[in-house]
Amino acid sequence: MDISTEMIDAATAKAVEAGLFPRRALKEELDEARMIMFDILQAALSAPQAETAPLSITPVRPASQTTRRLTLVYARS
Numbered sequence: 001m002d003i004s005t006e007m008i009d010a011a012t013a014k015a016v017e018a019g020l021f022p023r024r025a026l027k028e029e030l031d032e033a034r035m036i037m038f039d040i041l042q043a044a045l046s047a048p049q050a051e052t053a054p055l056s057i058t059p060v061r062p063a064s065q066t067t068r069r070l071t072l073v074y075a076r077s
Helices: 005-017 027-046
Strands: none
Touching: 005 027
């Protein structure tokens, strides 16, 4: 499956909503966020499919109660 621009846009928007990326960012930061999301989507789509039902992930606390800001550090090799 090919990764479309719409997929990257949607994933990046969700990451911004979750507080993983800043809401207001410079163009360079947005480009870097899009590259990160592309790599994440590519890894997820190329991962072998599990034979069992997917596990449901329940957040420990709602995003509105988050007290710390997560800073992602990403290095491309």
